Amino acid sequence: MSTVQTWVADFAAREQGLTGAGIPWLAAMRKRAIERFADEGWPTTKHESWRHTSLASLEQQQFLPAAQSSVADLASRIKAGEAGHWLVFVDGRFAPDLSDIGVLPPGAQVLPLSGALADSPESVQGLFGAETQGASTVALNLALASDGAVIRLERGVALEKPVHIVFIAASQQAASFPRNLIQAGAASQAVIVEHYVGQGSGASLTNAVTRAELAADAHITHLKLQQEDEQAFHLGTIDVVQAKSSVYNSHSMSFGARLARHDIATDFTGDHCETLLNGLYYVNGRRHVDHHTLIGHSRPHGVSREYYRGILADTARGVFGGRILVAPGADKTDAVQRSDSLLLSRMAKADARPELEIYADDVKCAHGATVGQIDENSLFYLRTRGLDEASARRVLTYAFAAEAVSRIEPEALRRRVVTAIRSLVPDGAELGEFA
Template structure:
């Protein structure tokens, strides 16, 4: 049996049991998606969009769980980390005035709303969704397919969207998050979506976020360390941002060292909509992130901001695309990579400015820091411009730590090891500083320090 036959068989065995199987439009879409995956197969370097990343090994890859995890413990640890990050973010500066400690106990309103998925399915017993403003729905996609299928259909996407792994996701996804933000509603605390692979070899998740006119929210996708072993996660997150809405999306990927993570984030922005994407990729043997947004309305704004750390023989790939379709759009794109051991980091970013997108202001940059002689970085920033009244720029660098900066720190009494760590952290911190929400910025900082050697000591020096 070939690797493709395995997934075709999985689709045949599960199609009638998936949520929404009785909806003609969804059944047809799933059939079209699995047919597309069968035609295209796993991408290889022969395809332009996969020039530096091949999934040919998936033809022989055996998915296996070597050690399961307890979801309750994972959730408790993650919430404790966020509470610590929130406390650190709101702590007074060392030279500032002391503030009185909070007397109120931790609550869902302070910690945000927590929507937990275990092995690809919503886990209501582990979730904690607090009080919501009128017009806001946060819950399970599987439930939404039964309750409001027409709304889901409008946001679900098509079988031809994205790359081949996204087609496999469309065919097999059983659940994911369903978030609908009503007109003019602001959800202040972050909405945490936590996806734990506890016992299964593969999970397929589809998240739909619909922000109506003027709505505002911050959504966090957590992929914490789950079951040990060669496991597969496919995830597709679609964001529909209506006029003047503001959506911030932060993804924190920390899966186990043997895991394979294949994900897509797609956004559609109407007039004046603001979309900010922060991608922090710190886990998995191979992680591929396809991030795309279309500025479909005049005056839309987009920020794509990413940080990745890879060591050993790990491989991480960010493939981005920003489509400026209407005038006066603004986009900023910043990615930075820390690469150690024999790791490889890949960034391919494309900004497309249509003929009608006059007065576009777009800037793209990718910088990589090689921490070992065997580490490798590939950076391909691209501009494709059909308008003549634009301001666009791009750039990329690949290098090592600055010897002059190292010498300066050594001359100030910092030993060689910690001087390197300080400079490494400073290189990455510029990405974290763009995360506006202070507790999430602190959470990202803590996740980065966990990845760096002797991070606890480094934190004392900061």
């Protein structure tokens, strides 16, 4: 039996037990989604956007039901006394004992998707998405998703503390399908952190989808920090729609998983929209990470900035495919796209494909990509200042990453990313005096 048939059979066995199984619109959509996945199967390297990323190793895996695992200590370390509204999920299921949503201002809602589907399913129907959107992996998520986070902000609501959505992969060979829904009303503001971690979960699968709608003048900062186990598989999709004068700042930090794929797209449906897509990844061993982005400048006066940086060691591989689409009539568009990769080994490999597709005349757009090793002149300079070669390489590696990290606000989130980088770079703890 092929893995596609396995997932179809798994859906048939689990369908009636999924959260919201009795909701007519959701049940019908799930059926259409699994039919689409059965028809298309997993994306292959024959698909242009997956040309450099094969899911063959994922298809060979057999995933098991989640087991009961104690993750209280790990959840406590992740929180580390940091203020915020916390939702914690273990193997894709909401863990109320580990969560602490706290007090929210009037007009703000933060709750698990399972709770929203149980209490007011009509409130999430419009944002849930459709089975025709995204790759076939997104359709599989829709078919099997039964939990995730729902964040709704009414007009003018501003959250003072970040919303932390923590997904812990705790069971060996388990698969989870989180679906997060964000609805930001006019002139609302929030910082949202998606954090994916593993606890000895081996070759687990996380297939996550986050959908967001930003009304006029809304301002959302979104940090995704991916730190799952080295044998894990992570397929992540972020789909954003922006209305007039809204601002969406995305920071995608990928530091874990045997294979990680991140698809990030935002569409400007109003004038004067702004977005920042900022990414950083570190891969070593034989690990593979792929970022694919799409910024749709559909209206005039849009501003987008896209910067991705990758650090690659051993025989690892990094892929970046970025596309900026400027539609007819999207005059005064201002867009910059850049991808830079640092190779720490001769066997590491980076593929970059930045694209500009422009159908308007009065625009200012630029793109570029670099792939290289540590600069020998910079290395020599640090050696003359008394550093040994290993320490000098460490400093230059961190300096390369620091440019991406410096764009992250607020400071507490930046510190969280810095800690993650130091845990990855050999002897990274010694970088403290250079941070």
